[in-house]
Amino acid sequence: MQIIKNNQLSNDAWEYKPDDADLGNGDVTVSLSRLQQEGKALSNRTGKLGVRIVPSDSVDGIVAFLPDLALVELYFPELADGRLFSHAWLLRNRYNYTGEIRATGHFLPDQVFYLSRVGVNSFYPENTADLASTLAGLKDFSVNYQPSVN
Amino acid sequence: MIESLIERPPKAILKPTMYQYNEIDQKLVDERVAQFRRQTERFLNGELSEDQFRPLRLRNGLYIQIHAPMLRIAGPYGLLNTKQFRMLAHIARKYDKGYCHFTTRQNIQFNWPKLEEVPDILADLATVQMHAIQTSGNCMRNTTSDHLAGVCVDEIEDPRPYCEIIRQWTTLHPEFDYLPRKFKIAVSGSLNDRAATQLHDIGVHIVKNAAGELGFRILVGGGLGRTPVIGQVIKPFLERKYLLSYLEAILRIYNLYGRRDNKYKARIKILVKETGMAEFSRQVEEEWQHTKDTMILTDERINEIKAHFTPPSYDKDAKPDTSFATNLNTNSAFSTWYKHNTADHKIANYRAVFLSLKAPDVAPGDMTDSQLDVVADLADRYSFGQIRVTHRQNLVFADVKQADLFELWQQLDQLKLATPNIGTVTDMICCPGLDFCSLANAGSIGVAKEINEALDDMDYIHDIGELKINISGCMNGCAHQSVGHIGILGVDKKGTEWYQLTLGGSSDNEAAIGERLGPAVAKNEVTKAITTILEVYVKLRQEEESFLRMVKRVGIDPFKEKVYADH
Numbered sequence: 001m002q003i004i005k006n007n008q009l010s011n012d013a014w015e016y017k018p019d020d021a022d023l024g025n026g027d028v029t030v031s032l033s034r035l036q037q038e039g040k041a042l043s044n045r046t047g048k049l050g051v052r053i054v055p056s057d058s059v060d061g062i063v064a065f066l067p068d069l070a071l072v073e074l075y076f077p078e079l080a081d082g083r084l085f086s087h088a089w090l091l092r093n094r095y096n097y098t099g100e101i102r103a104t105g106h107f108l109p110d111q112v113f114y115l116s117r118v119g120v121n122s123f124y125p126e127n128t129a130d131l132a133s134t135l136a137g138l139k140d141f142s143v144n145y146q147p148s149v150n
Numbered sequence: 151m152i153e154s155l156i157e158r159p160p161k162a163i164l165k166p167t168m169y170q171y172n173e174i175d176q177k178l179v180d181e182r183v184a185q186f187r188r189q190t191e192r193f194l195n196g197e198l199s200e201d202q203f204r205p206l207r208l209r210n211g212l213y214i215q216i217h218a219p220m221l222r223i224a225g226p227y228g229l230l231n232t233k234q235f236r237m238l239a240h241i242a243r244k245y246d247k248g249y250c251h252f253t254t255r256q257n258i259q260f261n262w263p264k265l266e267e268v269p270d271i272l273a274d275l276a277t278v279q280m281h282a283i284q285t286s287g288n289c290m291r292n293t294t295s296d297h298l299a300g301v302c303v304d305e306i307e308d309p310r311p312y313c314e315i316i317r318q319w320t321t322l323h324p325e326f327d328y329l330p331r332k333f334k335i336a337v338s339g340s341l342n343d344r345a346a347t348q349l350h351d352i353g354v355h356i357v358k359n360a361a362g363e364l365g366f367r368i369l370v371g372g373g374l375g376r377t378p379v380i381g382q383v384i385k386p387f388l389e390r391k392y393l394l395s396y397l398e399a400i401l402r403i404y405n406l407y408g409r410r411d412n413k414y415k416a417r418i419k420i421l422v423k424e425t426g427m428a429e430f431s432r433q434v435e436e437e438w439q440h441t442k443d444t445m446i447l448t449d450e451r452i453n454e455i456k457a458h459f460t461p462p463s464y465d466k467d468a469k470p471d472t473s474f475a476t477n478l479n480t481n482s483a484f485s486t487w488y489k490h491n492t493a494d495h496k497i498a499n500y501r502a503v504f505l506s507l508k509a510p511d512v513a514p515g516d517m518t519d520s521q522l523d524v525v526a527d528l529a530d531r532y533s534f535g536q537i538r539v540t541h542r543q544n545l546v547f548a549d550v551k552q553a554d555l556f557e558l559w560q561q562l563d564q565l566k567l568a569t570p571n572i573g574t575v576t577d578m579i580c581c582p583g584l585d586f587c588s589l590a591n592a593g594s595i596g597v598a599k600e601i602n603e604a605l606d607d608m609d610y611i612h613d614i615g616e617l618k619i620n621i622s623g624c625m626n627g628c629a630h631q632s633v634g635h636i637g638i639l640g641v642d643k644k645g646t647e648w649y650q651l652t653l654g655g656s657s658d659n660e661a662a663i664g665e666r667l668g669p670a671v672a673k674n675e676v677t678k679a680i681t682t683i684l685e686v687y688v689k690l691r692q693e694e695e696s697f698l699r700m701v702k703r704v705g706i707d708p709f710k711e712k713v714y715a716d717h
Contacts, residue, residue, distance in 0.1 A: 055410075080205050080288065082328025086405045089325050094440060108198075110189060110206055117324035141181045143174045145318040146394075147445060148325060 004135050005100070005122040012124070014071060014102075016052050023047070029073045032057045035065055043068050052104075055083040059090050066097050074120065076105035085118050092119035092149040109137035119149035167534060168229050169314045169458045171279045178322065179276045182283055186210050187269035194266060209289060209327070211257075211282030212268055215588050221260045221268060222285040223275060227295035227313040227337070228256030228539040232526035235537055237278045239522035245271050250522070252507060252515045254579055254630055255334070256294050256539040257285055261586050283321055288329045288416075290320035290401070294336045296344045297540040300459065301502055301548045303494045307356045307364055309339035311455040312393065315447065316354075319394050326401045330408035331416035333401070334373075346541060346657035348372050348381045349633060351418045352400060359387045366393060370400060370430075371422035376625045378632035378663045379419040384431050390452065392438075395445045399438035403430070462534040462549055468499040471553040483570075487559050490570040490612070492550075499552045503533070505545040505562060506569040506577065510602045513595045514580035515543035521565055532558050542579055542618070544572060575617040575684065576602050579630055583623030583640065584647070590623035592640025592647035592673070597621055600677045605684075614684055617697045620655075633657040635698050636683060637664045638676065647673045653683070653709060654701040668710050679713045686712050 003012045017028045023042070029050035030042065042049050050071030051062055062069070072091060074084040084103070091097040102122040103115050112123055112134050123134050171179070186206075193203040207213075211222035223238075230238075238258055242250050245267050251259040263271055275281055284291055293316045300308040316335055320326075326333075336345040339356040347353030353369035366388045372381025388396055400418075408421045422430050478485045492501040505525065507515050517525070525545065529537045532554050533547035540546055545567075550558060562568040571577045578601065581587065583594030598621055605611055620634030624641075631637035637652035648670035655664030671679050686709050691700045701709075 079202065080328050081410060082288075082326065082330075082405055083410075085325045085328065086402055089402075108202060108206070110185070111328075114322075114324035114327055140185050141178065141322065143177045143181070144324070145174075145178070145321050146323055 001124070002128065002131060003102070003122055003124040004131060004138075005102075007135075007138060009131065009135065010122075012122075014048075014050065014073075016073065016075075016104075027070070029071060032061055036061060039065070040068070050100075053084070053087055055081040055087075057087070059087045059095070063095055066091075066095060066099075069097075069099060071100045071102060072097065073102050073104050076103065076107040079106050079108050079111065085114065088115065088118040088120050089149060109133040110140070112137040113140040117144065117148045117150050166458055167460060167462045168231060168310075168536060169226070169455070175279070175318075176276075179279070179281045179283070182210075182281060182322075183269060183272045183276050186272055190265065190269050205287055205328070208287035209284055210268075210272065211285035212265075213286060213588070215261070215586055218262045219265050219268065220582075220586065221263045221271060221282060222253070223258045223260070223280060223282045224285050224292045225252075225256045225258055225539050226317050227293055227299070227310060228297055228541070229310065230537050230539065232529050232535045232537065234278045234280055235522055235526040235529070237274060237280065239519040239526070241271055241274060242519040242522065249516050249518045251513070251582065252517070252539050252543050252545070254541050254543060254628065255285075255292050256297075256541060257292055258539070259582070261582065284327075286332075288331050288333075289327045290323060290329070290333045290335065293317050293320065294334070294345055294350075294541060296338050296340055297538045297546045298344060298493060298502055298548065299339060300461070301495050301497070301500075302340055302344075303496050304341040305339050305496070306341070306358060307339045308456075308459060309337040309345075309354075309356055310459050311452060312339075312354065312356070312366075313337050314455050314458070315393065315452070316397070319397070323401075326405055329401075329405055330410045331413060331418075333404070333418065335397075343657075343659050343661075344541075346630070346633070346661075348661040349374055349378070349630070349657055350381060352397065353381050354393075357387065363389075365389050368396060368400075371419040371427075372661075373417050373419045374627040374630050374632055375417070376414055376627070377417075377419065378627070379423070380661050380663065381419075382422070382427050384427070384434065391446045391448065392442055393447050395442045395447075396434075396438055398441060398445065399434050402437055403433050407433075462536075464497050464500065464549070465551060468497075468551045468553065470499055474552055474556060477556045481556075483563075484556060484559055486608070486612070487563075487568055487570040488555065490574065491568065491572045492555065495549070497549075501550050501552055501555060503547040503550045503555070503558065503562075504540070504572040505547065505567040506571055507544050507567070508571055508577050508602075509566045509569045510576070510606065511599070512566070514578055514598050521567065524561075524565055525567070528558065528561060542577060544577070570608065571611060573616045573618070574611045575614050575619060576605055576611055577618070578602070579618070579620040579634070581622050581628040583621075587623060587628075589626055590640065591625075591642035592623050592649065594621045594623040594629065594638075594640060597638060597640075597649065597673070597676050601680050604677045604681055614687070615696055617684075618656075619680070630657060631655075632663050633661065634664060635701070636680065638680075641670055643670070649673065649676050651676075651679060651683075651713070653706050654698065656698055665706050667706055668714055671713075682712050683709050 027048040048070040052073040336350040337354040355367040368385040369381035538546040580598040584590040621638040622629040622631040633655040651667040652664030
């Protein structure tokens with residue numbers, strides 16, 4: 001599949017695995033509760049491991065796992081839930097997470113400039129037709145007023 | 151034609167006395183216009199659904215209303231220059247029906263723009279350093295302040311530089327653009343709160359500590375609407391350098407923990423209430439400890455912004471000419487206006503002048519394009535090219551020389567902007583109501599008009615004295631009815647318009663939520679109820695006692711008895 005990563009189109013094979021699914025050997029994200037329950041056992045695979053955060057999750061809950069996580073996926077069930085913006089900011093600023101933070105789900109190209117400023121560096125929109133406008137959206141503004149991650 | 155209009159240099163401005171955009175400010179606003187143009191095109195050609203477009207257009211002040219879209223334009227802390235005023239006139243003429251409406255957030259609304267023309271309107275506004283960014287939607291809104299900032303006699307420090315600092319910080323804040331609900335900040339720098347800071351999500355008061363250092367008292371969790379709440383002090387004294395880090399800590403806690411399951415419980419006031427002030431304040435404090443030293447607001451930065459608000463070049467020899475005293479003594483209409491529509495100024499022989507937008511036959515807060523143009527000319531001539539919008543929907547010329555007052559009054563009178571009713575019972579705050587707003591349950595403009603017509607005796611109005619009536623057409627409370635001395639709230643009862651009355655509310659220093667008088671009254675009984683309330687006041691008041699004080703003394707029972715006597 002195609003995503004946008006570090007400001008360009010990129011091929012990618014990450015996959016979210018629901019809690020009852022077998023993980024297989026690819027690169028996968030799992031829910032926060034699964035990560036907390038199965039912990040280190042999830043790392044005994046060839047593929048890389050990531051976590052899917054939804055707005056109601058607390059990022060405090062993944063801090064202990066961050067060194068093992070190659071990806072934190074911020075999943076937007078709807079575009080207007082702004083908690084994920086703070087989650088990204090906290091991961092970068094408070095917990096110094098340097099791995100990939102990816103927005104997935106129902107965000108809009110019109111939000112990716114903000115998301116990139118709080119530290120999200122890859123984007124996989126629900127509607128792949130939005131890839132071009134998502135890429136363009138990263139350049140909606142060339143100036144800003146306040147400090148953030150970027 | 152327009153070019154020549156907007157480039158006409160304000161005659162009286164000698165140096166910047168309000169914030170002027172630099173290249174970054176201008177670029178940001180221009181890029182926002184371009185972004186909104188693309189969004190509108192995507193919506194019109196079906197790429198964006200109504201649900202997707204809604205939060206985007208709201209963040210540019212665009213509502214879809216009963217007759218047409220409504221566009222709300224930001225008036226940063228209520229301060230506008232005459233170039234901007236002429237632009238409002240131009241927009242009213244070109245894109246609307248020749249008028250605009252001033253709101254309680256010191257903003258400007260147009261009721262008849264066409265959706266496809268809104269990007270053009272925003273582009274025109276950008277040429278005079280104006281925009282509609284974050285005037286609606288669940289984000290940080292226009293920061294409001296004291297309409298007498300910088301000129302009033304009870305000021306500790308001019309709040310406008312801090313308003314501008316907050317304006318910039320809130321604008322396109324990447325982390326806090328999708329909050330649980332709207333978020334409003336007000337700043338006051340005076341002993342008397344004229345910005346209703348206790349009724350805001352965050353209220354910022356400039357204060358001095360025991361050592362004489364300037365800082366801020368921070369209030370949180372106030373708000374109007376469905377569940378009116380008076381804000382509580384969360385930080386009695388915040389050092390200036392921490393202003394933004396502290397605001398950020400509050401916003402982060404709210405963004406993370408504010409309720410998103412029910413929009414009527416989503417404001418920060420509910421979070422504060424449900425969490426408890428002690429625990430909420432502990433959470434903010436803990437969050438703030440992480441960031442307080444990483445985002446210092448430096449003195450250098452404060453001074454840089456302050457430099458934009460240098461006082462205008464007052465005439466040191468502005469002694470009252472003899473004609474002023476003569477006119478005051480011989481012309482009773484002028485002296486009445488002077489008494490009610492002007493306020494003390496910190497500079498000798500200057501006054502702040504209120505332009506009443508509450509003439510009897512006009513919808514409260516409305517102005518026509520030609521009035522806007524002439525007012526701009528007058529502001530250039532008499533008040534250093536600036537105009538302020540008050541949160542009671544009037545205008546202020548903040549810096550008028552006493553010797554110019556008579557001449558100015560004559561001209562305002564011709565424009566129907568000199569009704570001597572500031573602070574009186576006919577100076578009503580009124581939302582657009584059912585006539586324009588799709589949220590409204592009942593009309594409000596018609597009610598205001600009827601009350602105004604019934605109270606046509608100026609002597610009686612002046613005898614009543616200070617009395618604030620606020621009229622909202624629905625629970626959202628855009629006209630702040632719950633803090634009106636008399637509040638009138640329109641409700642829908644099985645398809646007919648009824649009105650709940652409250653007494654004793656206030657948004658001043660001693661803020662209070664009004665108490666409900668009794669059952670709602672029918673539309674055709676509202677005016678009678680108001681005149682009855684006034685009669686009770688006149689009968690029971692003691693000497694100089696104001697309406698509000700009297701309600702506090704006697705409670706609502708005497709009023710209740712009379713208003714519902716015939717029921």
